[in-house]
Amino acid sequence: MSQAQETDTTENGVIESVSGPVVTATDLAARMNDVVYVGDEGLMGEVIEIEGKITTIQVYEETSDVAPGEPVESTGEPLSVDLGPGMLDSIYDGVQRPLDVLEEQMGAFLDRGVDAPGIDLEKEWEFEPTVSKGDSVAFGDQVGVVEETVQIDHKVLVPPQYDGGVVAEVHEGEFTVDEPVVVLENGEEIAMRQEWPVREPRPTQEKETPKTPLISGQRILDGMFPIAKGGTAAIPGPFGSGKTVTQHQLAKWADADIVVYVGCGERGNEMTEVIEDFPELEDPVTGNPLMSRTCLIANTSNMPVAARESCVYTGITIAEYYRDMGYDVALMADSTSRWAEAMREISSRLEEMPGEEGYPAYLAARLSEFYERAGKFTNINGTEGSISVIGAVSPPGGDFSEPVTQNTLRIVKTFWALDADLAERRHFPSINWNESYSLYQDQLDPWFRDNVAEDWPEQRQWAVDTLDEESELEEIVQLVGKDALPDDQQLTLEVARYLREAYLQQNAFHDVATFSEPEKTYQMLGAIKAFNDAAFEALEAGVPVDEITEIDAAPRLNRMDTTENYEEFIDELEADIKSQLQEKY
Amino acid sequence: MQKEYKTITEISGPLVFAEVDEPVGYDEMVEIETPNGETRRGQVLESTSTFVAIQVFEGTSGIDKQSSVRFLGETLQMPLTEDLLGRVLSGSGEPIDGGPEIEPDEERPIVGAAINPTAREYPEEFIQTGVSSIDGMNTLVRGQKLPIFSGSGLPHNDLALQIARQATVPEEGEDASEFAVIFGAMGITQEEANEFMDDFERTGALERSIVFMNLADDPAVERTVTPRMALTTAEYLAFEEDYHVLVILTDMTNYCEALREIGAAREEVPGRRGYPGYMYTDLAQLYERAGRIEGRDGSVTQIPILTMPGDDETHPIPDLTGYITEGQVMMDRDLHSQGYEPPVNVLPSLSRLMDDGIGEGLTRGDHADVKDQMFAAYAEGEDLRDLVNIVGREALSERDNRYLDFADRFETEFIDQGFETNRDIDETLDLAWKLLSMFPKTELNRIDEEAIEQYYHEGAETEAEEVTAD
Numbered sequence A: 001m002s003q004a005q006e007t008d009t010t011e012n013g014v015i016e017s018v019s020g021p022v023v024t025a026t027d028l029a030a031r032m033n034d035v036v037y038v039g040d041e042g043l044m045g046e047v048i049e050i051e052g053k054i055t056t057i058q059v060y061e062e063t064s065d066v067a068p069g070e071p072v073e074s075t076g077e078p079l080s081v082d083l084g085p086g087m088l089d090s091i092y093d094g095v096q097r098p099l100d101v102l103e104e105q106m107g108a109f110l111d112r113g114v115d116a117p118g119i120d121l122e123k124e125w126e127f128e129p130t131v132s133k134g135d136s137v138a139f140g141d142q143v144g145v146v147e148e149t150v151q152i153d154h155k156v157l158v159p160p161q162y163d164g165g166v167v168a169e170v171h172e173g174e175f176t177v178d179e180p181v182v183v184l185e186n187g188e189e190i191a192m193r194q195e196w197p198v199r200e201p202r203p204t205q206e207k208e209t210p211k212t213p214l215i216s217g218q219r220i221l222d223g224m225f226p227i228a229k230g231g232t233a234a235i236p237g238p239f240g241s242g243k244t245v246t247q248h249q250l251a252k253w254a255d256a257d258i259v260v261y262v263g264c265g266e267r268g269n270e271m272t273e274v275i276e277d278f279p280e281l282e283d284p285v286t287g288n289p290l291m292s293r294t295c296l297i298a299n300t301s302n303m304p305v306a307a308r309e310s311c312v313y314t315g316i317t318i319a320e321y322y323r324d325m326g327y328d329v330a331l332m333a334d335s336t337s338r339w340a341e342a343m344r345e346i347s348s349r350l351e352e353m354p355g356e357e358g359y360p361a362y363l364a365a366r367l368s369e370f371y372e373r374a375g376k377f378t379n380i381n382g383t384e385g386s387i388s389v390i391g392a393v394s395p396p397g398g399d400f401s402e403p404v405t406q407n408t409l410r411i412v413k414t415f416w417a418l419d420a421d422l423a424e425r426r427h428f429p430s431i432n433w434n435e436s437y438s439l440y441q442d443q444l445d446p447w448f449r450d451n452v453a454e455d456w457p458e459q460r461q462w463a464v465d466t467l468d469e470e471s472e473l474e475e476i477v478q479l480v481g482k483d484a485l486p487d488d489q490q491l492t493l494e495v496a497r498y499l500r501e502a503y504l505q506q507n508a509f510h511d512v513a514t515f516s517e518p519e520k521t522y523q524m525l526g527a528i529k530a531f532n533d534a535a536f537e538a539l540e541a542g543v544p545v546d547e548i549t550e551i552d553a554a555p556r557l558n559r560m561d562t563t564e565n566y567e568e569f570i571d572e573l574e575a576d577i578k579s580q581l582q583e584k585y
Numbered sequence B: 001m002q003k004e005y006k007t008i009t010e011i012s013g014p015l016v017f018a019e020v021d022e023p024v025g026y027d028e029m030v031e032i033e034t035p036n037g038e039t040r041r042g043q044v045l046e047s048t049s050t051f052v053a054i055q056v057f058e059g060t061s062g063i064d065k066q067s068s069v070r071f072l073g074e075t076l077q078m079p080l081t082e083d084l085l086g087r088v089l090s091g092s093g094e095p096i097d098g099g100p101e102i103e104p105d106e107e108r109p110i111v112g113a114a115i116n117p118t119a120r121e122y123p124e125e126f127i128q129t130g131v132s133s134i135d136g137m138n139t140l141v142r143g144q145k146l147p148i149f150s151g152s153g154l155p156h157n158d159l160a161l162q163i164a165r166q167a168t169v170p171e172e173g174e175d176a177s178e179f180a181v182i183f184g185a186m187g188i189t190q191e192e193a194n195e196f197m198d199d200f201e202r203t204g205a206l207e208r209s210i211v212f213m214n215l216a217d218d219p220a221v222e223r224t225v226t227p228r229m230a231l232t233t234a235e236y237l238a239f240e241e242d243y244h245v246l247v248i249l250t251d252m253t254n255y256c257e258a259l260r261e262i263g264a265a266r267e268e269v270p271g272r273r274g275y276p277g278y279m280y281t282d283l284a285q286l287y288e289r290a291g292r293i294e295g296r297d298g299s300v301t302q303i304p305i306l307t308m309p310g311d312d313e314t315h316p317i318p319d320l321t322g323y324i325t326e327g328q329v330m331m332d333r334d335l336h337s338q339g340y341e342p343p344v345n346v347l348p349s350l351s352r353l354m355d356d357g358i359g360e361g362l363t364r365g366d367h368a369d370v371k372d373q374m375f376a377a378y379a380e381g382e383d384l385r386d387l388v389n390i391v392g393r394e395a396l397s398e399r400d401n402r403y404l405d406f407a408d409r410f411e412t413e414f415i416d417q418g419f420e421t422n423r424d425i426d427e428t429l430d431l432a433w434k435l436l437s438m439f440p441k442t443e444l445n446r447i448d449e450e451a452i453e454q455y456y457h458e459g460a461e462t463e464a465e466e467v468t469a470d
């Protein structure tokens, strides 16, 4: 969290009432959204309503024992984050307090009233300037780089509030984040740290149409419902259907430069899992530890609810900062429903007029403002960067007709519908192929044609059609049994079964299966199609369907996924399938 | 020391409103003395400079405007000591077993603080419950929160007791930490309470247990305190005294009803089906108090039990619970009526921490694959049951018939083990192999080929065919 608040404290107010995370104060000179310190312990809060003499504050910490009459201090600054080197490989709470620093200060359990800067103010970083004396720089321009992690060069940019101008001084070497590294002739000093209010998008030049996929290594996503770099996606699903595992898979394997993972109102152990796993896992492209490109924000379900409301903003602001450096950033928010519920809880304590299902009337607006911060952009400094946002949604009772799911679907362009029924039978990822969609498909197809295979879209369409046909045939089978179907339809069912079991299913916990590069995805589908084509040829030549499905090469389709040297395996398999079938006629 | 007020202005359900002229802390404890000398305890729900709203734990009957109100200047605390083991306490922590007064080593606020995720240790130690449907299919690990979703009249208590009795961590060294059970009862009947107490006494488990009893005829509001007392005690034993604590909370449904009652009395805008909008957060503040902490030897494992109103899994109580806990064990009315014990339906059950808690060195190398294959086969067999009712067995292929037989044997041999049978993990997995060997090897597509070579029962496949042919 930003430290600026401590400097210019203005007038004090007095607590009038306390009810859970909502506190009212009288005589407080503060503006809307200003950060304030509440009570004798100085609990951090934010102004959310001003009415006459009464100021209403949401408090980011537990309010037990806080009493009317205690002081409230305003900082005169809105809720901001610290931006600078050191954010990667970090884990923050919802208001950007580093959780490891909090642990050092207060032990295993989170206490309150403790403050800590979002980035280490003591640590020195090797600053390498990219401008020289006499150069002229505008806001947003890069003035130097810092090696933030083994993987990421952190670009130091002129803060947006600056006028810019001619460079007067350049310092090279080791500095703390607050020491000026570049000074302009107009007196403006540029340090490695800057601040930005979380509720305000950072400026850009232009939003563009994204044309590159965010490759996730998950077949059902890349192969069927791809998201673009700069795109938006929602994963709604009932509990236990795979939202978090999918988000973790994306955080691990997506080919973004930077990953911001926001655990919003979910389980403590899930964050611990990331903290323990990511430093050990390697980026499949660079081989560096995954943590070196990752920033974690954790406001677990038992942490204060107001900080849950702010954690998505903290996350997206950090994402924007890396985008400004020209990086492709992917942000996962698990779960946006908890964020919406935090809004609802605060709103009901304010006794605002409730909208649908008790959510505030501004729910839809907040959701779309948030997803609007995603996109592929031309930055102020002319570089290109993107933010992809993937939001999990947790609909009550798994019913997608509820307000958060519906309002989200109106905004996002990729919909990965999780299905309790598939999860129950342990078909993972339990993404329903009939309900899900990606509106990016057409704009991404050229990329897949150029970079993977010319017939990528056609092959995908074949799979989609086969699965469609299967769901129609299943309805008949439910009435008469499979054996009553004509041979060709029985064969289609068999092919569809391989599509589901060998292609769409992907075990996130298997060392090899967990990541499927686009080439593998393409070849696996190709192998099933090769089986399909050869099998139908055999059928036409008069081979009975039972004999076709019984060839012993076919079940090996199910092993493509877990085979390390898949290319060799698939070549051999396709050849065996062909020859075994041809033997029959 | 604290000022006494006789300023009650309103009494409504479990709430009392009183005027004050000095500041009172939010959440602070309150004592109300009725004119005939009874003392009730409560807690501040809202505090302003002129009035406070108080939630009274022991019910408001008998309180009138003449009653006096005293603010104790601190939040509700639980007295803590290792000597609590073996004791039976009321739902608000008072001894009710006729034993000596509790002499606490320390007191802690029952609200509890969140464990910093960086301080947590990811749970991955397999707990063997001896129940195949859990160990084999939905493995429990130390530090997990795994509720039992049940319905009224189903034997969830028997399962909870079986787990409490049989739970061990195999291959644990001599210097292993001790095991303790904390039992938090909320609004259960005397009969149910007896069932637990008798079992604890019969097996000698009471010595290493602490019981918190809020029965059906005890005040409902007290139920909001009971699990917090139980969990504060659990954290103390686990993280100060190095115990592995198993917390059984029953029945969470009664807890949630109490929350709803308080919400209604406060005239809050209700959320889904009349339950408070903050119920997710409230429940999370209980369920998240499970886990392991780096550098501490003990652990808190939670098995909350809830009865789903109308057996409806989408009801807010099971729904919100499922969104917080690390899986669920689902009791099934059909399996129960067929006499299977314990009637666990493995398909909608889930253990999310299973993946890291099983495998080579933890359970057995083939466990994950076997589990996947068993799930897939049972799901397929289950599906076919609907179809067979319509078209008959003869219309099904040989392959389909095999899956049907598998589903039957899965239930009669794997699930139906009885509440007294304790199977170790090898027995459970060997049984699984026996059943899976009904299928030809090529059908076992989720299992590693080496494992098939090692464990597949040759000949069982034909055996199964003969059974079908009969």
Ligand SMILES: Nc1ncnc2c1ncn2[C@@H]1O[C@H](COP(=O)(O)OP(=O)(O)OP(=O)(O)O)[C@@H](O)[C@H]1O
Pocket: A237, A238, A239, A240, A241, A242, A243, A244, A245, A246, A266, A394, A428, A429, A430, A506, A507, A508, A509, B322, B323, B324, B350, B351, B352, B353, B355
């Ligand atoms: N791709 C996958 N491969 C293997 N297992 C999976 C996969 N996806 C989900 N699972 C299984 O499903 C379980 C539940 O998944 P997950 O925790 O992601 O659910 P969720 O939708 O996030 O639930 P909640 O809303 O309660 O958080 C996991 O613990 C895992 O066992």
Ligand SMILES: [Mg+2]
Pocket: A243, A244, A245, A266, A334
């Ligand atoms: Mg989840």
